[in-house]
Amino acid sequence: MRILVIGGGGREHALAWKLSQDATVFCSPGNAGIAEDVACVGTMSVEETVQFVQENEIDLVVFGPEDPLVLGRGNELRSHGIRVFGPDQAAAQLEGSKAFSKEIMEAAGVPTAKSFTESDSERAKDACRTMFAEGRQVAVKASGNALGKGVVVCSTLEEALSAVDALKALGSAGDTLVIEERLFGYEFSLLTLVSEGDIFSLPVAQDYKRVGTGNEGPNTGGMGTYSPVSLVTAEVVKAVEESVVRPAIAELTQRGIGYRGVLFSGIMMTDEGPKCLEYNVRFGDPETQTVMRRLGSGLAEALMCVACGEPIRPVEVLDNAVTTVVLASGGYPGEYAKGKRITIGDIGKTGSGENVKVFHAGTVLKDGQLVTNGGRVLGVSAVGATVKESTQLAYDAIDSISFEGMHFRTDIGA
Ligand code: AMP
Ligand code: GLY
Numbered sequence: 001m002r003i004l005v006i007g008g009g010g011r012e013h014a015l016a017w018k019l020s021q022d023a024t025v026f027c028s029p030g031n032a033g034i035a036e037d038v039a040c041v042g043t044m045s046v047e048e049t050v051q052f053v054q055e056n057e058i059d060l061v062v063f064g065p066e067d068p069l070v071l072g073r074g075n076e077l078r079s080h081g082i083r084v085f086g087p088d089q090a091a092a093q094l095e096g097s098k099a100f101s102k103e104i105m106e107a108a109g110v111p112t113a114k115s116f117t118e119s120d121s122e123r124a125k126d127a128c129r130t131m132f133a134e135g136r137q138v139a140v141k142a143s144g145n146a147l148g149k150g151v152v153v154c155s156t157l158e159e160a161l162s163a164v165d166a167l168k169a170l171g172s173a174g175d176t177l178v179i180e181e182r183l184f185g186y187e188f189s190l191l192t193l194v195s196e197g198d199i200f201s202l203p204v205a206q207d208y209k210r211v212g213t214g215n216e217g218p219n220t221g222g223m224g225t226y227s228p229v230s231l232v233t234a235e236v237v238k239a240v241e242e243s244v245v246r247p248a249i250a251e252l253t254q255r256g257i258g259y260r261g262v263l264f265s266g267i268m269m270t271d272e273g274p275k276c277l278e279y280n281v282r283f284g285d286p287e288t289q290t291v292m293r294r295l296g297s298g299l300a301e302a303l304m305c306v307a308c309g310e311p312i313r314p315v316e317v318l319d320n321a322v323t324t325v326v327l328a329s330g331g332y333p334g335e336y337a338k339g340k341r342i343t344i345g346d347i348g349k350t351g352s353g354e355n356v357k358v359f360h361a362g363t364v365l366k367d368g369q370l371v372t373n374g375g376r377v378l379g380v381s382a383v384g385a386t387v388k389e390s391t392q393l394a395y396d397a398i399d400s401i402s403f404e405g406m407h408f409r410t411d412i413g414a
Helices: 010-019 046-055 073-078 089-096 098-108 121-133 157-168 234-254 287-294 299-308 387-398
Strands: 002-007 024-029 060-063 115-118 138-142 151-154 177-181 186-195 198-201 210-212 216-219 224-227 260-270 273-280 321-328 356-360 363-366 369-372 376-384
Touching (some): 002 010, 002 046, 010 376, 046 073, 089 273, 098 273, 186 299, 224 387, 234 260, 260 299
Antiparallel strands (some): 138 151, 186 260, 224 321, 321 376, 356 376, 363 369
16 A cells, blocks of 8 residues: 655654554655654645655655634645545544534534633623632633633633633734633543444543643643543443544534544543543544554555445554653753754664654654754654553663754653
């Protein structure tokens, strides 16, 4: 099989690396690390992608990020008869619009936080006042894509009122706001392959969203992940599939919208059971860097089944543990510099060589030298028999990596 992966971050590195065990893989645009594992082909327009697929006899295109899906790139490729892993534009609105996503959850009876959708600031503020008067706290959310800055979790009414103003100031992403009851509990992400009516959930990974050790500081795209998550038993996964995944897909189907891709359910485990915080229409980053290393053979075939809308051939799941620690640029998630020289020592020297894989997120080669090119730079992943062991191996490997300003959490997997 010949596969083209679209994207160039840590998630795409993990996908391309894993798929290359079963298939010949190309990546567009890729990055310096991805280029060590598969052929990278630069950024391509839709027309160039179609031409590339035809000339290189590509069997399957796999989308990494959500943006092209939300913009309908999946539909465009499908209209040329290309097999695509990733939902059409209509289904991708589950991630592109939080207002749509809440509408689907409510119509489908998915357990989720109480919410109001408002486009007027004053009405949004009234919704916050109502929530606090009922003894609830709130999460104020921009409905559109605000690049990770669109959610403010507020414990006081004053914070909520200023969050409304701040999100309104974002521009189009904040045209519509969702004022949501704040939920309490622990979070996890469930990644489920969805081929129309058939589903297959991948191993659960837990993400650390705050930038600092001990959950201090602002939210990020994710600073590390580990799997398995002992609290999330097979029964919990089953319950989430039945209450969160299947009803949403059924609701879309009823509206004439199919789904062929991965559905990422962001779950908060509350005292009342699992509740859905959000859907994403792509693999998680850095969840994927961990999840791919828990899989044996069969991923390429499974993604192909999904692209064809056929029953999914199960992927082998390994009885191992994985930890991925993200190494970020100084200043991330705020402003950060690029172009810092990266040294990755002989990780084998730390005694953990074959268990360790360094996934590149924001790197580029400049005059033959590896330098930083993003906020999240590398994801150091390690496999062990237990999470304790994989975590130790990942941190041992980090000892041999450095760049100016590098920072990371020291409590991933702890
Ligand atoms: P979202 O993009 O909707 O997943 O929000 C990003 C993060 O904000 C989530 O991972 C949670 O940590 C937090 N969050 C979102 N909604 C809520 C909520 N209703 N209650 C508590 N925390 C939330
Ligand atoms: N790590 C969270 C996400 O991919 O949205």
